[in-house]
Amino acid sequence: EMNLLTRKVTRAGQKIDLQPREFRLLEYLMRHAGQVVTRTMLLEKVWDYNFDPQTNVIDVHVSRLRAKIDKEFDEPLLHTVRGAGYRLQG
Numbered sequence: 586e587m588n589l590l591t592r593k594v595t596r597a598g599q600k601i602d603l604q605p606r607e608f609r610l611l612e613y614l615m616r617h618a619g620q621v622v623t624r625t626m627l628l629e630k631v632w633d634y635n636f637d638p639q640t641n642v643i644d645v646h647v648s649r650l651r652a653k654i655d656k657e658f659d660e661p662l663l664h665t666v667r668g669a670g671y672r673l674q675g
Contacts, residue, residue: 587615596654596662606631607650614663614673623670647671 586595592608594601609631624643628634655661662675
């Protein structure tokens with residue numbers, strides 16, 4: 586659950602503390618829940634890049650976000666789609 590006004594995120598009643606970029610990443614994934622989101626889409630919409638800088642910035646942030654939103658739960662929300670990108674399922 587995400588409150589855009591207060592920038593608060595909870596899952597099953599537990600508060601999840603996110604850094605600003607993690608919040609933007611989760612917000613974008615939630616707006617496209619159930620859809621595969623490519624690295625290019627994330628670079629353009631979350632990082633405002635119009636090119637791929639050949640960096641692992643997405644991997645690092647997805648890993649941090651996954652650790653925060655899925656760590657304490659049996660059912661993961663954030664999935665990697667091999668060769669395509671990421672999908673938020675919930």
